[in-house]
Amino acid sequence: MKDCDNHGHSRRKLIRRIIWSIIFFIFIIFLTILLIWAILQPSKPRFLLQDATVYAFNVSGNPPNLITSNFQITLSSRNPNDKIGVYYDRLDVYATYRSQQITFRTSIPPTYQGHKEVNIWSPFVYGTSVPIAPFNGVGLDDDKDNGAIMLIIRADGRVRWKVGTFITGKYHLYVKCPAYINFGNKAAGVIVGDNAVKYTFTSSCSVSV
Numbered sequence: 032m033k034d035c036d037n038h039g040h041s042r043r044k045l046i047r048r049i050i051w052s053i054i055f056f057i058f059i060i061f062l063t064i065l066l067i068w069a070i071l072q073p074s075k076p077r078f079l080l081q082d083a084t085v086y087a088f089n090v091s092g093n094p095p096n097l098i099t100s101n102f103q104i105t106l107s108s109r110n111p112n113d114k115i116g117v118y119y120d121r122l123d124v125y126a127t128y129r130s131q132q133i134t135f136r137t138s139i140p141p142t143y144q145g146h147k148e149v150n151i152w153s154p155f156v157y158g159t160s161v162p163i164a165p166f167n168g169v170g171l172d173d174d175k176d177n178g179a180i181m182l183i184i185r186a187d188g189r190v191r192w193k194v195g196t197f198i199t200g201k202y203h204l205y206v207k208c209p210a211y212i213n214f215g216n217k218a219a220g221v222i223v224g225d226n227a228v229k230y231t232f233t234s235s236c237s238v239s240v
Contacts, residue, residue, distance in 0.1 A: 076109065076144070076204075078206045079107045080184055081151075082105045082232060083103070084102065084229040085101075086102070086224075086226070087099060088100045088214075090168055090172045096162060096163055097160045098133050098158065099158065099159050099160055100134055100157060101156075101157040102155065103156075106152050106184070106186065107152075108149070108150045108151075114194070116143060116146060117143070118142075118143050118193060119141060119142050120190065120201060122139040123187050123188060124137045125185055127185055128171060133167075137155060137156050139152050139154055180212045183210065186206035189201045190202050204238070208236035
């Protein structure tokens, strides 16, 4: 009976050792990942709105509360990290005016961005009879009559970081790009087709993760 008790005690002791060994091994792995992450200090992607080609931009209604627009934008993203890659799992692009969304969301296909790599996208951002607040409709109409409109091109999405073979969980990505469209000055843009004008921008975008 005593031998059986000793055997059972030894077995429980062995199981405890195995469990603690597994826990210690997992702890070491996570500690290593955290140390690598802290040493590498990943930087956010850098976005730039290069241009926007305006095919349509009309405010209608009485009072003006509907907007129909069609843009093609060129948006670039650069990964400044030399040892970390970025997975763009989701990225939706749209335009806002005075914090109100005035176009539908356009989805950019998921992609991976390697070290120091640059990605360039040229999505169409558009909306047909999109309802807007009456005071924003009046503001848009007045700004267009005055010759210039300040829009914000936004990109919202989810990203993951890749360090070696380790891939993090998903993080929210928010991008805001100012787009000053000078309708009143024909020299501010380049005519590229029937009633289409291409405007070039130089300002960078703000990015938060």
